[in-house]
Amino acid sequence: MLCVPLLAATMASEAPAHDASAASFTSLLFVFLLATFIGLGVVTRVSRLLHTPLMSLTNAISAIAVVGSIAIAGEDHPPLVTLLGAIALAASMTNIVSGFLITDRMLRMFKRPGADKRP
Amino acid sequence: MSFWLIEAAYLVASALFVLSLHWMNDPKTARNGVLAGVVAMALAILGSFLNPGIVNWGWIAGAVAVGCLIGAPLSWVPLTAVPQRTAVSHAFGGLAAGLVGTAKFYLWQDAPVNLTAFRTFAIVAEVILGFLTFTGSLMAAGKLQELPWIPQRPVTYPLQNLTNLGLLGVAVACGIAIVFQPVGLAYLFPVIVALALAFGVLLIIPIGGADMPTVISLLNSYAGLSAVAMGFVLDNKLLVIAGALDGSSGLILSIIMCRAMNRSFSNVLFGAFGQVQHKAGAVETRTAKKETPEGAAQVLEMASQVVIVPGYGMAVAQAQQRVRELYDELTRRKIEVKFAIHPVAGRMPGHMNVLLAEADIPYDKLIEMDDINPELPQTDVVLVIGANDVVNPAARHDKTSPIFGMPIIDADKARMCLAIKRSMNPGFAGIENELYFAERTYMLFGDAKAVVGDLVKQLQTTS
Numbered sequence: 374m375l376c377v378p379l380l381a382a383t384m385a386s387e388a389p390a391h392d393a394s395a396a397s398f399t400s401l402l403f404v405f406l407l408a409t410f411i412g413l414g415v416v417t418r419v420s421r422l423l424h425t426p427l428m429s430l431t432n433a434i435s436a437i438a439v440v441g442s443i444a445i446a447g448e449d450h451p452p453l454v455t456l457l458g459a460i461a462l463a464a465s466m467t468n469i470v471s472g473f474l475i476t477d478r479m480l481r482m483f484k485r486p487g488a489d490k491r492p
Numbered sequence: 493m494s495f496w497l498i499e500a501a502y503l504v505a506s507a508l509f510v511l512s513l514h515w516m517n518d519p520k521t522a523r524n525g526v527l528a529g530v531v532a533m534a535l536a537i538l539g540s541f542l543n544p545g546i547v548n549w550g551w552i553a554g555a556v557a558v559g560c561l562i563g564a565p566l567s568w569v570p571l572t573a574v575p576q577r578t579a580v581s582h583a584f585g586g587l588a589a590g591l592v593g594t595a596k597f598y599l600w601q602d603a604p605v606n607l608t609a610f611r612t613f614a615i616v617a618e619v620i621l622g623f624l625t626f627t628g629s630l631m632a633a634g635k636l637q638e639l640p641w642i643p644q645r646p647v648t649y650p651l652q653n654l655t656n657l658g659l660l661g662v663a664v665a666c667g668i669a670i671v672f673q674p675v676g677l678a679y680l681f682p683v684i685v686a687l688a689l690a691f692g693v694l695l696i697i698p699i700g701g702a703d704m705p706t707v708i709s710l711l712n713s714y715a716g717l718s719a720v721a722m723g724f725v726l727d728n729k730l731l732v733i734a735g736a737l738d739g740s741s742g743l744i745l746s747i748i749m750c751r752a753m754n755r756s757f758s759n760v761l762f763g764a765f766g767q768v769q770h771k772a773g774a775v776e777t778r779t780a781k782k783e784t785p786e787g788a789a790q791v792l793e794m795a796s797q798v799v800i801v802p803g804y805g806m807a808v809a810q811a812q813q814r815v816r817e818l819y820d821e822l823t824r825r826k827i828e829v830k831f832a833i834h835p836v837a838g839r840m841p842g843h844m845n846v847l848l849a850e851a852d853i854p855y856d857k858l859i860e861m862d863d864i865n866p867e868l869p870q871t872d873v874v875l876v877i878g879a880n881d882v883v884n885p886a887a888r889h890d891k892t893s894p895i896f897g898m899p900i901i902d903a904d905k906a907r908m909c910l911a912i913k914r915s916m917n918p919g920f921a922g923i924e925n926e927l928y929f930a931e932r933t934y935m936l937f938g939d940a941k942a943v944v945g946d947l948v949k950q951l952q953t954t955s
Contacts, residue, residue: 411736415514419513431513431738431741434512434737437731437734446548461591462555470559480523485855
């Protein structure tokens, strides 16, 4: 299953990385399409027990916006733009930290059957 | 050199994000999923730091520190508050996307060659999705937190859907105009931002509490899609992949929630469900049968299989620990105890499972609705704690009921049903429950925590 995003990424990397041309845009569309199908396939198999942790985990994953925020906040731009980037970065970091921590906290509560006796 | 390192880091991160979700398919491997996610995110962040253009390290350190300081306490909230936390998290995700899109748009005003039609289109999509997710999620969080200045009941007014769609239409029209004239019409950009912010608020105002699980899932999807749009703006595959994973996850959860309530997306968003349903004249004076904790404890003791149907009322009364004690007392007597979990039990997808797991109920006793229903006719006692609409048989046959067609847990088919309820007032959605008047149903009136506590005490004295 993993070969699909890898394939998609390889396909996409043939376009120049800094080019906003139509070619790179369409290759991103392919990546988007394939990643969506993988997402649908993977998520339908997620245990129904874990839908709440799933949502907090995807919260943290979609905080991948941190990548864009770092670029805006970190590059040499006018102060106002840097401020926007810094706010975006703080918001993304909040999601990363709280998302992963609370997911793990919830998952630790799911005790294996049999090992359920409290100490 | 750094280009290849960054690409390699992003490539591995993409793979780990997929694995992270894959491992969530079983509670045994789920924590590996978190680990994979953390490693992937660390790789993505380190990869971004390798970008030679990064100079403002002070700003970055400051923002990261602020994020950690807000994020850590947000992860310690009680589990009943997890839906609010999730909504706030969607809001932050939307905000980040909206701000990055805005910053990019104004940066590229000086280098309009970057503002190709595709890119401008992506920026517009990112900003609209981001900002409407921001305000919409804050509204949802406010409703879930039951803030006094945000109305809980749906707020409706004439031509509401027309107004909302009109606003969105104007925003989209401005966006299309900007795609053709990204510099000349740049003054329209703040209009788009303002309309998206307003649309987010107006979208959530007419939605009632019972629909919050669907709305949260939908906003989850929007937050993911805004990250995808950011990926298109920044020409970044990792953003597109991670955003698409989040978007599809939100989509699936919303579909599950909609199915569990037998509603369509448009009905949730534009139907203003949860309004008080006035059925004048149809007030029957039916009486429900009462049972005492002593009697109920005896009934439970004689059973060989007991199914507990928990609802959000159990969590409101903070009765989970008492329920756990009841579970212990019954299993000690070799009585088989299972929990019947309706998909919309609680306030977000899967909420009830987490609440019961916190009370140390083993997860193999938490049974989905579709798996438990065939067992219920052979079940001796069903104990309903704080659930209401999800056990209302009217959903099966009463075509005039607002919940008609909703799949329910067949509590009425068990040999006997005990229902714990504070009073005979109708529940969250304001619908009378036929189950309480059924022949084999006996009511235990009182606070869920107190009643279950009484049951436990009765069982302890007889053992």
